[in-house]
Amino acid sequence: MTIEDIRNLPDLDTAAFDVESIISSTSEDFQHRLHSVEAQLLHLPIEVAFGYSAAGKELFRVKGNALAVQLTPEQKQLVRGGILTHNHPDGSFFSVGDVGEAHDMDLTELRAVSNRTPAVVFSMRRPARGWRKPLFAYYISREEQRCINEVKQPDQTDAETVRLANALFKEQYADILRKFGLTYEVLPLQ
Structure with missing residues (x-):
């Protein structure tokens, strides 16, 4: 699904949409509660994020738009060392921003629900040696430049090269x- 496809999705009245309408299971089992929330995120046309403590206590719910969900500095601090799950309405993998935020918040686990067929959840856990944001930012920048160098042709416009x-x-x-050194799993949506 392209960004244009997302823009053409029928609008969910996001002003009226209440993240409290997502019902979390009352089960004692955190995985069961997590999976019940993720199943409800699957077909939403906007990004919605849930933050949990490392012990599985729900900390917050946030609605975004079709392309992103923004956490406040307070929410980022609250979920530090915890688990963040959110959906990608376009079916995409983790964004560079997602992984950068996982570094910043020192998340135990970052999850993204993808509406691919079949539906999956991408899961990335904190590496054993910890997140390394400055090195990650440098590495990503270097890889982006490598891609530019690889596709650049003398007769291309800058816009075409970037695309x-x-x-x-x-x-x-x-x-x-x-x-x-960042590994992830692709899990079936439960």
Whole structure:
């Protein structure tokens, strides 16, 4: 699904949409509660995030728009060391911003619900050696420049070069993360 496809989705009245309408299971089992929330995030046309403590206590719910969800500095501090799950209405993998935020918040786990067929949840856990944001930012910047250099042709406009480089980066992003030592799982949506 492209950004244009997302823009053309029928609008959910986001002003009227209340994240409290998402019902979390009352189960004692955190995984059960997490999966019940993620199943409800699957077909929303806007991003919605849930933050949990490392012990599984729900800390907050936030609604975003079709392309992103923004956490406040207070929410980022609250979820520090915890678990963040959110959905990607376009079916995409973790964004560079998602992984950067996982570094900043020192998350135990970052999750993204994707409405691919079949529906999946991407899960990335904190590496054993911890998140390394400055090095990650440098590495991503270097890889973006490598993609630009790889696609650049003398007769191209800058806009065309950027478009092609972004497409190449997106195609190689999962491998780039692995090369940096960040691993993830693709889990079936429960």
